[in-house]
Amino acid sequence: MKQLITFVKKEFWHVLRDKRTLFVLFGMPVVQVLLFGFALSTEVKNTKIGVLDQDKSQNSIELISKISANQYFDIEHNLKSIDEAEDAFKGGKIKMILVIPAQFSQNMNGGKKVQLQLITDGTDINMANQIYNFMSNIIMNFYGQQTLQPNSGVQPEIRMLFNPQLKGAPNFVPGVMAFILLIICVLMTAIAIVREKESGTMEILLVSPMKPYIIILAKAIPYFILSMIILVSILILSVTVLDLPIKGSILLLFGISIIFIITNLLIGIVISILTDSQQTAMLIALVGTMLPTLMLSGFMFPVENMPIPLQMIGNAIPAKWYYEIVKNIMIKGTGLEVVWKHVLVLLGMMTFLFIIAVKKFKIRLE
Template sequence: MNASLKRVVAIARKEFLHIIHDPRSLVVIFVLPIFQLTMFGYALNMEIKNVDLAVLDYSRSPISWQLVQTFEGSPFFHVQYFDGQPDELERLFLQRKARAALIIHPDFGRDFHRQPATPVQLIIDAVDPNAATLIRNYSLQVIAEFNRRFGGEIRLPFDVEKAIWFNPDLKSAYFFVPGLLALILIMLCTLLTSVTITREKEMGTMEQILVSPVKPREIIIGKVIPYIVISMTIGVLILSIGIVLFGVPFRGSYVLLALFSSIYIITALSMGLMISTIARTQQVAMMMAQIATLLPTIILSGFIFPLSSMPRPLQWVSNIIPAKYYLKIVRGIMLKGNTFSQLIEPAGVLLVMTLLLFLIARRRFSMHLEG
């Protein structure tokens, strides 16, 4: 073993000792992702069920009864008849007794058999716009179903057959498990790296290390190894929970995901290094790591909000968020079974970004230490 390797091993070993001697930190490191995962898993549910639907059936005809029955048959709606006047509906919405209302006018039964198109009115509570969109889509599905069954001879010249690929049931677990993997890896790695280095500066131990023959790159490598191991373990943990508990498929190659994940982890570690050259205390480092990773990853990576619906300037900003590319990679591998050649573009961008960031961080770190 040469001297340089010995020094790296000594630093990595010490870093492991810090973690082992402080079981609380270990608990936080491992419990936090599990907590977040289950929280997102059960709270961030994009599927809505049992929407309270108030029905005002003025027609009271057999065919309007069929329409209501079709709504009732759907798991999305919980039908409640309402006998009042349309202007009293508002009270129902205000009291949150209904989130949608279906109004069938008196001539519905007669018109249905005579006219090519018979209108019904649907009112949706859009206080939560996402939910409103979902309710609207579910209603259209139910009405389409009704038309197929009772529409009689009148048919559209063509029929659109929908096929949703890769996540046919539109399960939210399919998209938050990869997203959470991207979020937790970058948050934790950036945080741990920046804090571990800042702590040595704060305690004065960095100075003690610097009078030894240790080189900055040996400090970096030695300090980062334990956190790569931890991050990889957490990655495996998140994936296992996602696959076992939430039934997310894994269609691609594990090796490929491990390879790209290590690039992504190095991005996070470089960010941590960069922060450690700016922050003087652990507290500041923690805050900076949070600011740099949490919100950008949640909002600008396409994790929750689709990038294509954002204003142009935000879309430009999203191009420098590493999680954006990593997310494409993870979703591609897990849900689509993408191969290496299909991922060259996002992987290439991520790699270039990582290299750049790492070189700058390393340079800054060395200069910072040599003060």
């Protein structure tokens, strides 16, 4: 135990004396949370639109006022013709045009078919669809029936469970947590043993009486403690800055996060054992973890839309399972009865990686 504590202290001093490493460890989580929470949000907010009111009735004025009072849209132009609309789109000044026909008020009061035209900028299809859906909801709430099926007589009631305000934070925060913890844990530990090789101190470890698993634990413990501090900081930023409360059990969230952190630390340890230079270890850690996590974990793109081979690769990524767990616990407020299969997968990955790390390290010692 004394040998383990001494070795852990040594690793802590390696980290604390490197200011650049400290900046990466504690600066990256803050930047990533704020960046994904605000700059890269998918929320529709303050979107500039144009309005072509050909009716100019009391009903059309009230509809325009309702849209203008909504936080999602800013009416940038009151257009006079379709030609002005095309010029506004080409200049990138607006994202949507609402065209109110001349018989809007007459048809609405007479119970006839009511048609409004929504023209969107299709160069960004995802944003165009979001803007269209938001505007359709506002219009439906205004005159009480579905715009796309005005003769159906059916008034839909739209409810968005777990995220009624359609904020971007509930989607990004779980992904950012998985992404940051994976990158930091893997990157930091990937260069841990390689650094010993390059500095020439590996020979000391080779002749020491310390067992392989003790060396692995000593390498991983400092980064485990730092990862827990980073996890706490991410959750505090999410609750205070992004206004995203934790609906489920905090203890369960921390317990599963510990499993995820240990799994990532072991990935870094395995990389460091199998490589001979810090540059190679860092390259493998970044390319082998960052890109698959972003592309295949469900964080940026739905896994269900991917081909079967890519879905199978995604299932081998720990971040994919952790991302789904955090969404269930943090956003939906569910418990272990929902995520227990995901937890078993993470536990299996952690056990498998630990066995590989110990065996490979024994081979390198011989």
